[in-house]
Amino acid sequence: MEIFGIPTQALFGQLLIGLINGSFYALLSLGLAVIFGLLNIINFTHGAQYMMGAFCAYFLLTKLGIGYWWALAVTPLAVGIIGMVIERLMLARLYKLDHLYGLLLTFGLALIIQGLFRNEYGTSGIPYALPQELAGGHNLGFMFLPNYRAWVILASIVVCLATWFMIEKTRLGAYLRAATENPQLVQAFGINVPRMITLTYGFGVALAAFAGVMAAPIYQVNPLMGADLIIVVFAVVVIGGMGSIMGSIVTGFALGLIEGLTKVFYPEASNTVIFIIMAIVLMIKPAGLFGTQR
């Protein structure tokens, strides 16, 4: 079978890869958007925190014999707590200063964390086995769908939508949205805003760590896995617009798909297509597709 002269197996295979990449783009840009919304900080440590998620799963397995599923639950908590400590000890001191300081601090932290892991583990990547329950796959007729990949896409969509729901539709989310607009007034209503900021940063970091655990069986565990990915994710964020929750989810998945399609139809551009789109969006709508000027 062929579509536009392309074998369907190849077409859907690339679309699947696109969706997988899109799942990670969406999870990571969502975490960045949540953090940026309340803290006004572009969290450059995000890629390193994603990598820490993968390593945490690896340590849990090799040092404590704790497998994938428990790692998926424990890792976001553990790395999220590390994030909250970073927020309390360092980021919290910068809120009164220019944004640039937060950016520099998180960028420096990313370099330090990645450097430490690289010294210890090199750059060749450590395999992390698929969870047994998700080995194998299904033949859908037009393509073969590995179970683990289906799981990653599903889990990412569920987590993204749950996060969206929590922020846009619940009382807790109303506090968060209100504090994004006017933290001082929300605090004057009796909400402990500094604590909310710490928890929000922890949550954004936990999303990155969750993505890291899911990535481990696909991309291996590698000190630089976050550094490579985060550059694309920042382009995704620029395209979607900083701070919009649904915007970052939709843009993440859409750009993964576009990247996949480009691999099929014009492979030469597949590594650059996201940056080309970014340049075009910046020319037409500098605040991003879903963003508002602030």
Add this chain to the structure above:
Amino acid sequence: MPETALLSVADLNAWYGESHILHGAQFEVRRGEVVTLLGRNGVGKTTTLKAIMGMVARREGSIRFDGTQLVALPSDRIARLGVAFCPEERGIFASLDVRENLLLPPVVRAGGLSLAQVFDLFPNLKERLASQGTKLSGGEQQMLAIGRILRTGARLLLLDEPTEGLAPVIVQQIGRTISRLKAEGFTILLVEQNFRFASRVADRHYVMESGRVVDMIPNSELESNLEKVHEYLGV
């Protein structure tokens, strides 16, 4: 007149960064009173309310509320003691609908108004619950800004120019609301430029000049002091 002070402010100094705005302000509000702060633009009325609420960068002196010293507390703790603030710019959240705006301030103690009572005071709000907060008219936004702090159980309300820029019928409605709240036992510290309005709702008036309270005029003596008041307010 009830004699105990619910709020007593003494030697209050406040700063925004390097600029020293309040220079030893002193006044008190008794339980169940409606008291206004009058004064020209920029004398520090808003800053006084924000200093009570813990919303200025730095403050010194004494702010006693119901026996508790507020001057070192963060604003969320002050709110939880039963003080509520309605800002001059109203502070309606654009990313929240009217219902969410109304329900945002948490209930800090028993005895606040129920939602039904808030709608009874401000029927307009009930019709607009699903609208975006900032899509309301100026008057409705003011009702929302007042309505949402009535639910919390706070006994001391700090209202910053609630009639500013509003049509006369709405000003009247706000005036009736304040009288009703007083009858229900709320204590209100009101900042006003419109001293005609102030004279209809308040028991006493404090006059501020450059960061200090310079005079106190009981409402009953307002008429006989009109000339002085006009001079204070520069009208």
